Amino acid sequence: MIRAGRGVRRALAAAVRDAVRSGRLAPGTRLPSSRRLAADLGLARNTVADAYGDLVAEGWLTARRGSGTLVTDRMIDRPIPVRPAAEPSGDPCYDLIPGNPDLSAFPRAAWLKATRRALAAAPDDAFGYGDPRGRPELQAALADHLARVRGVDANPEHILICAGVSHALQILCEVLAGRGARRVAVESYGPDRHRGLLAAAGLETFPLALDAYGTDPVPPDGTDAVLLTPAHQFPVGTTLQRDRRTAVVDWATRTGGLVLEDDYDGEFRFDQQSVGALQALAPDRVVYLGTASNTLAPGLRLAWMALPPTVAAEATAAKGSIDSCAVLSQLTMAEFITSGAYGHHVRAGRRRYRHRRDSLVTALAQHAPKVRATGTAAGLHTVLSLPPGTEQRVLHAAVREGLKVAGLSQYRHARSRNVMADALVVGYGVPSDDVWPQALSALMRILS
């Protein structure tokens, strides 16, 4: 193999950069494999691989597990900066992208206290290679907590600890693929990241219909699984109605399909009694997914699945033969839950986010009466309806105001027959309490 020529490599990178900048290479376009391009151009494979590597580092390209190298869709995959300083200048100062909690509210003292207790109580073997399912202390604490707060009906042994919901989905993809599954139904609007994980595992995703009541969750026969956010549809914000819950569970029972219930913000319900988990209707057919990313912090890398008994062993095997989640974080989380500190922290968060939701609705009434906020009964985000055809304009205005916000359209499944009216998806979780007022007025400026 010829060694990589730095000149050639730089030239190649520059050419691709220009193509992306000029739009000749559209976001999402798949590039040829470094092997093929090298052959086509008569270059050393490493030269092409290195050029791709540079562009990935700069954020122009995205190397995606299983699906090769794609032109980055900047709305979705934010570039990985080579160093924090290298981030594009004019970077927004108010982050209203949904999906993150207020990180300044992380309960450092309470977490340290839980760590002290966990370290004191841990048996020696807790520091070894763990059981792939996770620590029994955390399985037990979660089984009890989820039963009380979300009505989840699960045996602690069937709770699998994961390093985030993405990790959990990757595990489920492997289980489904291992069972020969092919087609997974997803909601018309949802996180691109989740669709990407399913696609990377070779599963075809197709959108469920959307109507005035929200998602129609019953897929055509021949579907192997359905991925849903029943408590608070992400991003639209609707709640799956009772009859539809029964309908999708009946489908699963009749066909042997699986329902994947992503309960990403199920603990943050404001206006009415929290809607229980769908899982309770059919513990044998529903996989319940929860996470500490919204209630505590994504940095903990802690999520969990309540698995049907018939899926537990395969999911454990798919996770691998050793636990990939730090044992001490698991023991600390278990202590944090059983001591009541977790419930206390979640209630405080619910008050904080409800207050922000209220102040947002009030501000809209005053400054942008035409804009309607929907899906505001729960969670860390809301959808703001916009006058037809204005979504892109408002997004550009947001950039000028230093606001990071998302347009509803970017969450749409490319093959969905439903197209929702222009809207913004506004996350009110991230700003700290003292920054929130400025963020709110900047938002009003682009809406009024």
Added chain:
Amino acid sequence: MIRAGRGVRRALAAAVRDAVRSGRLAPGTRLPSSRRLAADLGLARNTVADAYGDLVAEGWLTARRGSGTLVTDRMIDRPIPVRPAAEPSGDPCYDLIPGNPDLSAFPRAAWLKATRRALAAAPDDAFGYGDPRGRPELQAALADHLARVRGVDANPEHILICAGVSHALQILCEVLAGRGARRVAVESYGPDRHRGLLAAAGLETFPLALDAYGTDPVPPDGTDAVLLTPAHQFPVGTTLQRDRRTAVVDWATRTGGLVLEDDYDGEFRFDQQSVGALQALAPDRVVYLGTASNTLAPGLRLAWMALPPTVAAEATAAKGSIDSCAVLSQLTMAEFITSGAYGHHVRAGRRRYRHRRDSLVTALAQHAPKVRATGTAAGLHTVLSLPPGTEQRVLHAAVREGLKVAGLSQYRHARSRNVMADALVVGYGVPSDDVWPQALSALMRILS
């Protein structure tokens, strides 16, 4: 899809169980996919998948990422018990399997202190989705520590934090596969787990020749990468000689191949000056892999790679777009290193393990003078030569004595032309200080 019939499922599981027990299905045998077997037997796919699931949970089968369902090789993949209680009775009470440190020596107080400081010093955004490379604090602490202790020459930005060496290898496999790599040379004797990870990624592994000086690390041209344990060959215990280090680095530079340096116990050197990392000879062709699993505890799930600049971006992309390692563990580890607590703990460990090594050598001289211990200059394990043809007999005697030990033969690459004489691989890391004497005398009983 027909729903799974429990009777059929139980019968199917029982049939496979018998076949494995009787040896009709040999360890390592790949079973047909649940889809195919279902078709062959005219059963519902789920019935077969569930039966497989049960057998995986019981440890009879192993579902391996990418390579389907295999009959478990009990010497290597220990069964995942459905519940701790369900472990086979007569379980050994002394664990002398190499690869684990003394977990009773985990520095709980010092770790808590580091956690307190890390929590106090962490910026709010540390609790968010992290940079996939890991926390800069830990990258910097490791770059400095590895430079001082192992002579590693790496820019902090090119240090990637992983959840263990297996995770690191999975990432490297993806990088290699993405570059179109096909063939990876490994040592004639080495961990089956690592060969399995490479195979699962579709990479062909083939063994390097072994001679009186240890591994001949220079592979035939057309090889894409070489996986080595230069400081202390696992399990044989030899150290890669200077001329061979130069030779393999020359090969990499000449062909553009990569050297993967697994420095699993490089910090535990007893008799002479620690041998520096191979990486220093060619930082842009050698990937250095290190881990906290041997120096602190596997439960931390912390490992690291020092990457050639041209590989860093691809490896980061392969790790995924968010960090999968708990941020707080990373910040705590950084604090633990910079405060000097890590160096202190490693030195204490070196004294402990050296003492055990010495007591083992002394005991052999007294009770089993015919048995020679080799590869004892470093690390957590040693190789004990046995009279020809006695390895299996001694392994069975070990079981009767309640000793968990490994035979050298189980580490051999199936295609290696070299067959080493019968020997035991004895890890002296795991037993606590007060248990070690009993473990040692049990070992002497089976050897004398």
